[in-house]
Every structure is written in C-alpha cells, then in structure tokens.
Amino acid sequence: MTRSHTIPALTLAFVLSAGVAHAQAIRIGVNEPLTGPFAASGTYVVNGARIAADEINAKGGVLGKKLELVVEDNKSNPTEAAAVAEKLITSDKTPVLMGAWGSSLTLAVMPKLADYETAMLVETSSSGKITTSGNPYVFRISPPSALEAEAFAPMVEKLGLKKVDFLAINNDWGRGAAADFGKMLKGKGVTVGLVETMDQGAQDMSAQLSKLKGSDADTLLITAAVDQLTLLFKQMAALGLKKRIITTGGSQNPDQIIAQAGAAAEGTMHLTTFLPWYPEKTPNPAATAYFIGEWKKRGFEFAGVTESFRGYDGIRAIAAAIEKGGAADAASIKKGFWSVDFTGLNGQIRFAKAGPAGSESGQSKPDVYLVKIDCGKVMVPEL
Amino acid sequence: MTEFLQHLLNTLVLGGTYALLGIGLTLIFGIMNVVNFTHGALYTVGAYVMYLAVTALGLGFFAALPTAILGGLLLGAILDLVLLRPLRGADMDTTMLVMIGAGIVLQSGTLWLFGGVAKSIPTPFPDAPLQLGPVSVSWLRLFVLGAALALIGLNYWLINRTRLGLAMRATFQDHDTASLMGVNVRLIYTATFAIGSSLAAAAGALLGPVYVVFPQMGGMAELKAFAIVILGGLGNITGAAIGGFILALAEELGAGYISSGYRDAMGFLIIIAVLIFKPTGLFAKAERIG
Secondary structure: OOHHHHHHHHHHHHHHHHHHHHHOOOEEEEEOOOOOOHHHHHHHHHHHHHHHHHHHOOOEEEEOEEEEEEEEEEOOOOHHHHHHHHHHHHHOOOHHHHHHHHHHHHHHHHHHHHHHOEEEOOOOOOOOOHHHOOOOOOOOOOOHHHHHHHHHHHHHHHHHHHHHHHEEOOHHHHHHHHHHHHHHHHHHEEEEEEEEEEEOOOOOOHHHHHHHHOOOEEEEEEOOOOOHHHHHHHHHHHHOOOEEEEEOOOOOOOHHHHHHHHHHHHEEEEEEEEOOOOOOOOOOOHHHHHHHHHHOOOOOHHHHHHHHHHHHHHHHHHHHHHHOOOOOOHHHHHHHHHHOOOEEEEEOOOEEOOOOOOOEEEEEEOOOOEEEOOEEEEEEOOO | OOHHHHHHHHHHHHHHHHHHHHHHHHHHHHOOOOOOHHHHHHHHHHHHHHHHHHHHOOOOOOHHHHHHHHHHHHHHHHHHHHHHHHHOOOHHHHHHHHHHHHHHHHHHHHHHOOOOEEOOOOOOOOOOOOOEEOEEOOOOHHHHHHHHHHHHHHHHHHHHOOOOHHHHHHHHHHHHHHHOOOOOHHHHHHHHHHEEEEEHHHHHHHHHOOOOOOOOHHHHHHHHHHHHHHHHOOOHHHHHHHHHHHHHHHHHHHHHHHHHHEEEHHHHHHHHHHHHHOOOOOOOOOOOOO
C-alpha cells in the first residue's frame, strides 16, 4: 500500500471510530443561562454538571455508556429557553434535559417537554407552578417557594418577626415566593406590609428602597439572584435602610455577596439549600467533600458552589434515572426518575408526586438552612 | 415627606447620567442624522475600560475615569472613520442597519472578552452614606452627579463657546452652507461622533461602579437614551439635558407611588404621550418649514 492510500484509510478509520464512540455516549441536554442577567449562576450550574459527568464517566458511565453533556445558552430569556429545548431534543437528539435555572425560563420550556415527550430535571427554579400545572415530564430537585416557606415557618417565632415587607424580582419566581411566604406568614399571625417588585434586569432600585425605608416593618424579605442582591445591599447602605434582611430562593451565593457588597451585606440572612461552609453538617459529608475538592481543583471560585452543587446533583439524578430506567431512551428515562433514591448534597433525592392526579410532576424535598453573614463570614445562627 | 425628598434626591443623581447619555445621542442624531445604535455598546465599553483601568492597570479610580472617556472618544472616531465616512450621503436606513450591526458586534465582543459574569468596580469612597437630615446619599453617587454635571457643563462650553462648537452648530443648521463657508464638514462629523460616543462611555464609566458591569448593560441604557432624545426634541442639547432629569423623575415617582413593577415602563409612557401631543419634543423650537 502506498502512502497516499494510507492517509485516507487512517482518516476513514478515525472518522468511523469517532462515530462509534459518539453513538455509544448518552447525551444529556443542558439548557442554562450563560449570558444575560443570570449568566453567573447558569455558568456555575454547568460547571457543577461537568464535575458530575466526569465523575460518573471515570467510574465507567451509565449502562456501560459514557455521558455526554450538550450545553446550550438560553440567554436568560424565556423565548430562547424554549428554542434551546427544541434544538436539544430534535437536533441533538438528547433523550433527557436539565434546566433551565430560572422559573420563567423553565415554564417556557415545559410545553416543549410535553410536545416531544422528553423529561427534564429542574435543578434551580422555585416557582410553585412548575410542579402544579400537570406536566408529567418535570422532575424537580430544588424546593418550590411553598416548601421553602414551610421550612422557614418554625424560624418565624424564634426570629421574632412582627411585620414583613417584600421586595421580589418581577417574574414567576419572585412573585410566587412573595405569595407563598406571605401566606405562610399570615398564618403565623405576622403582618404582611408592602409587596414591591423590580425588573429582572433592573440596576437601580433606589425608588423601591426609598419606599420600603419609610415602612414600619421590622423585616424585609427579598427574592432575587446574587447580582441584584449585591446591588440592593449597596443601595440600602447608601439610603441608610436598616432592617432585618432575609433572602429566599437559594440563588444568593453568600460568598459572592460578601466579596462584592462588603460591609453592606453585614447581618443579612439567607435561606439556602446547601451548607458548603460546614461540609460535616450536610446530609452526605463524603460527597460534599469530594465535590468541593473537585471544584477547587478545577480552579473555580469557592463562591460558586452554592449554585453549582445543583448542577452536580442534577446530573447525578439524571444518571440514576437512566440506570433505573434500564435504557437511554426518553420514555425509559422518564419512568426511571420515579425510582431514583440517593443522598444528594442537600438531602435525599427521591421524587414524590405533585400536581393534578393523572399527570403528576416529580418533586424532591431538599433541606433548607438559614445562614447569616457575620463579620464577613457565613455562619449558621443559633435559633 | 421624607420619602418624597429621598425620591427627589435619587432623581437628581440618576438624572445626571441620563442627561449625559441623552446629550451624546442627540449630538450625533442632530448633527449627523445618524440613528446611532452603538450608543448602548459605547456605554458598556466605557464601563469595561473603567473596570480594566482600575483592576488590571491599577490606575486608581480618578485616573481611570478620563481613560474610559478617552477610550470612548477613540472608539467613536474609529467607528466614524471606518463605518460612517464611506457611507456619507447614503440612505438613513442604510447607516441605521450598519450601526445596529456594529452595536451587536461590540456587545458580543465584550461578552467574548470578559465573559457573562457581572464585574464590580472597586471605588475609594466610604461605604457609609452622607446623611442630609432625614435623607441620605452615597458619596459615590454624589461624585457621579458632580462629574456628570461637570461633563454637561464642559460640553455646553464646547458647543457654545469654541470655534469647533461654532462649526458643529453651523453644520447642524445647514451642512452645505457650512461647507461653503470653509468648515471642514468631514472632520466635524468625526469629531461629533467621537464626542457623542465619549459621553456614552463617560456615562458607563460613571454608572459602572454604582451598579455592576456586564455585556448587556447597554441595552436598557440605549433605549433610555433614545427616550430622552425624543423627550427633549431631536438634536436639542438643552432639551436632552432636561429630558434626562424628567425621565429620572418619572421613573422615581412612578416606582415610588404607582407601581415598582412598571418602573421602566413609566419613562416610555411619557414618550408615548409626548409623541402624541408634542411630537417634536418638549423643548423644540417652532420648526421652519420649507
């Protein structure tokens, strides 16, 4: 054989082998905001997801096949999120998805899941509507606002809340949280005062804060993502607004707040679903230690773990669903989700039925913790 | 009452930067007749140059600000020389489409260079606010207001008291006649676009440290700049300055007393009203027809 024949033959062999490897991998569609107002959080989630995929692949994959993440950017935009889901399912042929970070993003994707009968693991969104609207393709590991409010209920008296104002991001997530926490607080005899909202991309909240400053409420409950929280704390300090601050939603990222808002964040409290500062207090200390170690080894900022652990747990839950389903097609994976049962970084991941009978969504019940920023450090207050 | 005073103070601080944005855009629109869709991107670039100058170059906050303004001036001049000069005399729609494209390239460029995660610019100002009786304002915002007012004053002087300004005004009134009188119209166009762009960059560099810096920050700023220009009347510099403060007032009071969820809509409601009842803008002089 002459040289001129060898090269095309080798190329052909290479292409064929690549094709075979490609066919053997199980593709998971990841639909996250990598640009736009939620870019920081979405990027963290994707990096967490990659750690899980690499860990699983290093141990031989699932059903003897490697996992392959197909990551797409939904630009923090619901229309894009729906388009990305369609692209992942139809063009990339992913039999299962993870996404889409924000509630409005996830809600926009949900009709596509029903159209293409493909399940999605929801890792971050907390609007109640996601699991109560009768979409049987949704499996959520983050707590809906109602669950978060329920977990917060025993702390209400210990904190001595009397009157509470709300400041929430003006989307399904924020308005849902204000409604669910408001209902719980009223049930506990706490007065609910002002309910103010802000646009998701808004940078100047002075008007809302000036109004809230004038209110006689003792506590301000805020639902927003980390970038907006940072701005809020700085603007509160500038306006001299001094009230007890409690944030909800699990996307606060206290370390980033400390780094960017500094003294303005002192004394603020945050409801989170993960305790990376105290691995020994988490439900699965070994897994937490491994995850945090791997995160640091890859050179990511520690601040990101409160967000990225969801991507890690999300991919592990999907892998478990593929394993339980016994095959890597959309229908088997969807069925498999109902048998998933393992200890994630923030509690048992096991899906209970939620929503209207006959078309229930899956909802797992994670732990919820209250942390406080004290002297530039995150601590768990004694209640 | 305290709340109202606080809203007024907020308006003043916000209005200064809105005015800067508006003046920059109205200059370009009024003098060059270019619908400038790179204005928001220049605002973003100004903020990123400020960020780079403070963090990577370690220039210090007060030296970084002129650096960012100079960066805007330079980028504006390049945009004019490369994109607008060859299109001089072309259809308004053609230049508009080119500017939309350039805006997208600049925005994607910042995303590519800096990533999507928001950046925070450190400042030398104390965290504790300045208390003025019952109301308070941060030192940083006070500085931003001062710097914005100084820049507005500088531009007013430049346009009304210098030979360059005289040439700019002459070109604005009638560029053929100005050209016959010996004004180098090509140079005036480049200077105008560069100055207008530097004002957008200045607004970005001033507001970057107040908020956070991210690639899409210019989108809303650009929309607001267009709103201010329409409010003040196309090409009307004093109108744009006052329009900036009116927009800030509408947003503050709208969010404070009507509904905070519609804060950004308030300004645009005013624009719709202005377009219906006084389409030449609030401060336009009676137009000469023919």
